[in-house]
Amino acid sequence: MANDFIHAFLFQDATIKNDGRTIAAAIEMDYSKEGWVGIPHGGIGMGAIMELAAGFAHCTDNGELQYPVSCCFRMGGSGVRVGDMVGITAAASDVGISGSVLVEGADMPYITGDIAFGDRIAEIDEYTRDYVPSDFSRIEDKLEHLPHYLNCFVCGVDRKLPGLKRRFHLWKSTHGNIVCAFAGFNDEDQDTFYRFERNGFIHPMALLAVLDETMGWGGFFASANGGVSVRLNYKLLRKIGINEKLVFFGRGEKVMGRIDKRMLFWASGCGAVMAEDGSFEKVVESSGQWYAMAELTEQMRTELIPESLTQNAFSVVQAKG
Template sequence: MELVQGHEGCCACRKGFCLTSLQETDAGVEGEMVFSSRHEGWQGIPHGGLAMMALLDLADHCRILKQGENLTYPLITEWRFADSVQIGDEMQLRARMERDGRIALSMFHPGRDKIYLSAELRPLEEPGLVDFALLSPARMMSPGLQKQALGIYDNCFVCGHKRRSPGLERRFFRVEDDAGEAVIVRFGGARDLSLASFFQQYPGVLHPGVLAALLDEVCGWSGVLAGDLYGYTVRFQLILNRLPQLDEEFFGMTSLPAVKGSGARKFYFPQGALYLGGAGGELEIIAVAQGQWLAREELRRQFEASHFKEDLRAVFF
């Protein structure tokens, strides 16, 4: 795999965490990925955030090869999940540069007509914002804010803490204050510097796939605020305003989602954001997301059966 120009130390390609091969084509770049246990998000199922990480990495290679520079921010990607995958599947990836500068992304099983994950990536002139109230980092850290630690699956790429392979090792918390209920998460700073260093894209900069995975996870957790819903990601709009430096600490939040439909056609529609707090109390939003999740009762039952049981009262934010 030779196409690592501008990706010194990259977790996805140089360290081989996602991509096993890369090849330049006339229109862009193609690659391969084999889902293994290190990519797990649920029992036997890869984490969608890692599929997005691989394709975001491929998009950056495509931009370097076709336009001579890394992706510029802010940018937006519109993701659509449309096929099933499992651990052990071999996948093909494709990034194609369009004439107007957009990059078309896809991940699919060889020989299948159906595409597992597709997206369109394009630049934005203005950074993404949110239309719900964000808790300040100071408020999140306050002992006065009651926090309920949410469960984990031991080998989940985002929340697992007993993995044999590197992961993000996050804990998510349900909180409630005057503004309503939310799910929050914290990442980075001195305590996570070693972990962040592994998950960089190019020197000193966190991989965009980490932001995608964190927002996918925190938005997915919003279902617990709307009647204990668990679901599959169907559509996911991700806006990346900028990539954080490895030593920057940032916070994530999602609020109560809208819910539509019933039974096997029940969906919830979360919004989420990742942001930093400034010394003067101002907030800098680095990424925002919104999407559509298909709620499934069997996922709730699987969660209760397979997720790690512990005394969550002893878990701190």
């Protein structure tokens, strides 16, 4: 298992225990791992499980994860807060590994995941992702900026700590309200998004985290509410080099229930590499389910910045409703 920037960011100086069938570590969910207000970003836990998977010979080729990769994560159990100690565990399975993130002292993990590699991968959903345009010209100059949270690992563009620092955008397409994010379109990305790389290829954590947030925004525009992740599914089709330009897409797919009772929403997403001619190659697919929460929606109104972009985002869903 590599001892580099990614590993140090996730595990600091934690001891990694490996008995041949299980690899585990205990880490602090410190401020560098924050996603929403006081809560670690889900992409951190998922990325830590993926990092431990790299310690299994049957999941790797020459020390690198085998591709394609399918990931099915479930969120629940006890909540986690910034400052909590958590145990990250990965255990070998017939198709890859099963992993979990357990808050110290809790009975149930807050993240569990099943990850398969190579020809053992699972299908993750049946979405067509017909909203992905044929080329970049279809979305260029048609994007509206979305707000961000100050210290979010993914969207905290001004945060002082290492982070992905992605900006999100709304594209009002003929296929609905599509949320987009970009990587590799400016030199600064080499010090943010592409810093989370190994041997010249983007670490899965960066992809999982950005698509989680892209789909969450997509679900917001379908449901008019923020939500907490319940299930997240990914298929990583190939390794992505640090010299490749990426566009992430997300769309809300379905909403059930009412916010004053019980509301769930579903979203799909993908990451596509942009070729020199502007055409897209899908390299990551994703989907998920969220539990909508009125208090989280209200936090979005008060915590996202700048206020003008927050008002614009809410005006879009209010106009739809």
